[in-house]
Amino acid sequence: MSNTTFFIYSDELQKYDYPPETPLSTRRTARAREILASMNLLEGDGRSEISAGPATRAELEEFHEKKYLDMLKKASDGVFDEAFLYMGLGTPDCPLFPGMYDYAALACGASLLGADKIITGKARAAFNPAGGYHHAGPASASGFCYLNDIVLACLRLTAAKKRVLFLDLDAHHCDGVQDAFYRRNDVLVISFHESGATLYPGTGFDHEIGEGDGEGYTVNLPLPVGTYDDAYQGAFMQLFPPLAGAFDPDVIVLELGMDGLAGDPLAHLNLTNNVYADIVSLLLKLDKPILATGGGGYHQENTARGWALCWRVLSGAEPEEDLYAGLGGVMLQSSEWAGGLRDRTLLTHGGQRKAIDQAIQNSIDRIRASVFPVHSITE
Numbered sequence: 488m489s490n491t492t493f494f495i496y497s498d499e500l501q502k503y504d505y506p507p508e509t510p511l512s513t514r515r516t517a518r519a520r521e522i523l524a525s526m527n528l529l530e531g532d533g534r535s536e537i538s539a540g541p542a543t544r545a546e547l548e549e550f551h552e553k554k555y556l557d558m559l560k561k562a563s564d565g566v567f568d569e570a571f572l573y574m575g576l577g578t579p580d581c582p583l584f585p586g587m588y589d590y591a592a593l594a595c596g597a598s599l600l601g602a603d604k605i606i607t608g609k610a611r612a613a614f615n616p617a618g619g620y621h622h623a624g625p626a627s628a629s630g631f632c633y634l635n636d637i638v639l640a641c642l643r644l645t646a647a648k649k650r651v652l653f654l655d656l657d658a659h660h661c662d663g664v665q666d667a668f669y670r671r672n673d674v675l676v677i678s679f680h681e682s683g684a685t686l687y688p689g690t691g692f693d694h695e696i697g698e699g700d701g702e703g704y705t706v707n708l709p710l711p712v713g714t715y716d717d718a719y720q721g722a723f724m725q726l727f728p729p730l731a732g733a734f735d736p737d738v739i740v741l742e743l744g745m746d747g748l749a750g751d752p753l754a755h756l757n758l759t760n761n762v763y764a765d766i767v768s769l770l771l772k773l774d775k776p777i778l779a780t781g782g783g784g785y786h787q788e789n790t791a792r793g794w795a796l797c798w799r800v801l802s803g804a805e806p807e808e809d810l811y812a813g814l815g816g817v818m819l820q821s822s823e824w825a826g827g828l829r830d831r832t833l834l835t836h837g838g839q840r841k842a843i844d845q846a847i848q849n850s851i852d853r854i855r856a857s858v859f860p861v862h863s864i865t866e
Contacts, residue, residue: 488608488611488776489608489609489610489611490533490611491533491534491535491609491610491611492533492534492535492610492611492612492613492614492801492802492803493534493535493536493537493601493604493610493612493613493614494520494523494529494534494535494536494537494613494614494798494802495536495537495538495539495597495598495600495601495613495614495615495617496516496520496536496537496538496597496616496617497538497539497540497593497597497617498538499538499593500513500516500517500590500593500594500617501513501514501517502586502589502590503584503585503586503587503589503590504584505582505584505631506582506584509579509580509582509631510631510752510753510785511631511783511785512787513590513617514787515616515781515784515787515790515791515794516616516617516781516791516794518787518788518791519616519790519791519792519794519795519798520616521791522791522792522795522828523795523798523799526795526799528795528798528799528802528804532802532803532804533611533802533803534802534804537600539593539596539597539599539600539615540593540596541589541592541593541595541596542592542593542595542596542599542634542636542639544556546595546596546599546639547592547595547634547639549639549642549643550625550635550638550639550642550667551623551625551626551634551635552625552626554626555574555625555626555627558570558571558574558576559574559576559587559588559591559628559633559634560588562576562577562583562587562588563583563584563585563586563587563588563589564585564588565583565585567583571583574626574627574628575627575628575629576628576633578628580629580630580631581628581629581630581631581632581633587633588633591620591633591634592634593617594615594617594618594620594634594636595618595634595635595636595639597615597617597618597636598615598618598636598637598639598640598778598780599636599639599640599643600613600615601613601614601615601640601778602640602643602644602778603643605644605649605738605776605778606643606644606647606649610776611776611777612771612776612777612778612779612801612802613777613778613779614779614780614794614797614798614801615636615778615779615780615781616743616780616781616794616798617780617781618636618637618640618780618781618782619636619637619657619742619743619744619780619781619782619783620632620633620634620635620636620637620663620782621635621637621655621657621659621661621662621663621664621742621782622635622659622661622662622663622688623635623638623663624663624666625667629662629663629688630659630687630688631783632663635663635664635667636780637653637661637663637664637740637742637780638663638664638667638668640740640778640780641653641664641667641668641674641740644737644738644740644778645673645674649736649737649738650673650674650675650734650735650736650737650738651673651674651675651736651737651738651739651740652674652675652677652731652734652736652738652739652740652775653668653674653675653676653677653739653740653741653742654677654678654727654739654740654741654742654770655676655677655678655679655680655742655744655782656679656741656742656743656744656747656763656766656782657678657680657742657743657744657746657747657782657783658680658681658686658744658746658747658751658753658754658756658783659680659681659686659687659688659744659746659754659783660678660680660683660686660688660690660691660707660709661676661678661680661691661742662688662690662691664676665678665690665691665695665705665707668701668704668705669697669698669701669705670697670698670699670700670701671700671701671704672697672700672701672703672704674704675704675705675706675730675734675736676697676704676705676706677706677726677727677730678691678706678707678708679708679710679719679722679723680707680708680709680710681709681710681711681712681714681747681754681755681756682709682710682711682712683709684709685711685712685755686754686755691707691709692707692709693707693708693709693850693853693854693857694853694857695707696854696857696858702861703857703858703860703861703862704861706726706730706854706858707854708722708726708847708850708851708854709850710722710756710847711842711843711846711847712755712756713755713756713757713835713839713843714747714756714757714758714843714847715757715758715833715835715840715843716758716759716761716762716832716833718840718843718844718847719747719756719758719762720762720765720766721847722847722851723766725851726851726854727769729859729862729864730858730859730862730864731773733862733863733864734862736775737775737776738775738776738777738778739770739773739775739776739777739778740777740778740779740780741767741770741777741778741779741780742779742780742781742782743763743767743779743780743781743782743793743794743797744781744782744783744784745760745763745781745782745783745784745786745789745790745793745794746782746783746784746785746790747762748760748784748786748789748790748793748830749830749833750786750789751783751784751785751786751789752785752786753783753785754783754785757833757835759829759830759831759832759833760789760792760793760796760797760828760829760830761829761830761832763793763796763797764796764797764799764800764805764829767779767797767800767801768800771800771801771803777801779797779801781794792827792828795828796828796829799828
């Protein structure tokens, strides 16, 4: 395995954007890159910035239905069809805009390139901040997602006989990815997200563990409103290391949605970006290639800074002694990037902590009872 880490970005991405009334903006990706460029963290010392072209029609058809792709292209070209609504197109969360097909295909092409770099042994890790569209189905758009780059990348990896562990840290549940692999055991899907009882898409409960050959290969930890750093990290350490150890993947695919950050306008968690950075650091210690993508995140500046921080850790630019610096960030709105990428610790009321902790532990206990035996994990 190479020691090179690739940052995948194309200026072509900035030709397109969602309508201004839509919470998601493609500008987050450019902002993350701008931060990293200011820190000289895109090239050198095993880092390389590369661009990707759009996924081809044949590549998209590995997951998406032909009729849906035809409709998406038609919508992108400004031709209306009432069938759009039945496919989730033209809704408030999946609006129609010029070039939407081209933008989505570029995002998919970047994730596929990252997968190819890993398959050929040329990458230790690759990061496509423009990816992470985990809601899209084979014939439907959903949750700002028109094409599912994650499913396509995972399929590319499994076609190369790789065992894939997909870890989703987005505040929203990865329903599109879960559905794609729900009956398969060559992809282990693990998702930490705000509970579907309080957040779109209303799925991802702890009893959803896969079916048939895939039983036990889907793991969902629904998190209560207000989940804070220590609770999140504690839950992660109870579940992820034993599952990853038992599954022993060849590749880790990581969705780094930043909508779990405190202050995100669409979600209700109370995390700092230290959680994401520390998880990336832990994943690196597994010595497996990592394909990381972006995802949700609707406070643009906090999202861009979180992605920049994760790249800094992923590419080995943040020394171990700096991992808990906790300078700047959300609370200070720091523009001193070298010291301000990480957020300060946020306080959570003791009574609220107790309720959060208990709800999370209840879910963990159910997962241990239903999923751990499948993998012969004993405690």
